[in-house]
Amino acid sequence: MPLYEWHCARCDRCFEGLASFEEAKRTRACPACGRSSRRVMSAAALQLGRAAATEDRPARGGRTDVTKLRVPTVARPCWMDDRSASRFAAYKQGRGAEYDDTVAARAEKKRERGIAAGPAPARHDHGHAHSPLADPGVRARRAAAARRNAAR
Numbered sequence: 001m002p003l004y005e006w007h008c009a010r011c012d013r014c015f016e017g018l019a020s021f022e023e024a025k026r027t028r029a030c031p032a033c034g035r036s037s038r039r040v041m042s043a044a045a046l047q048l049g050r051a052a053a054t055e056d057r058p059a060r061g062g063r064t065d066v067t068k069l070r071v072p073t074v075a076r077p078c079w080m081d082d083r084s085a086s087r088f089a090a091y092k093q094g095r096g097a098e099y100d101d102t103v104a105a106r107a108e109k110k111r112e113r114g115i116a117a118g119p120a121p122a123r124h125d126h127g128h129a130h131s132p133l134a135d136p137g138v139r140a141r142r143a144a145a146a147r148r149n150a151a152r
Contacts, residue, residue: 005042010035016042066090066099
């Protein structure tokens, strides 16, 4: 079932909800004031296979360790390391502050115990650059355009 977004004109609040295509055509009551709200255009999201930010292992107490959240491969840029992907997934689930606090607390405990920080994340090299300026042709065309604009 798709996720849609509605906007309440009275309290200027946006809210989301799951609805069938037929239900999405109707107005919804605002959860804050109860007034009828219209559906608005929102950003599209594509989900293939597993959820956009999945929880791999539930921790004690039934809640997943926020640092173990994952992003499916199709939603993860190739330059993103595992730690960045976990942080991204936490923020997508609304648990970003919890992630940052957890990581900071663990780093503090390591410092207290005298444990050195782990190795720097490995960089990848799979034969392409991520900036259009890394392409010599693009760089040359932009430099030529800048010279032409400066001459005007």
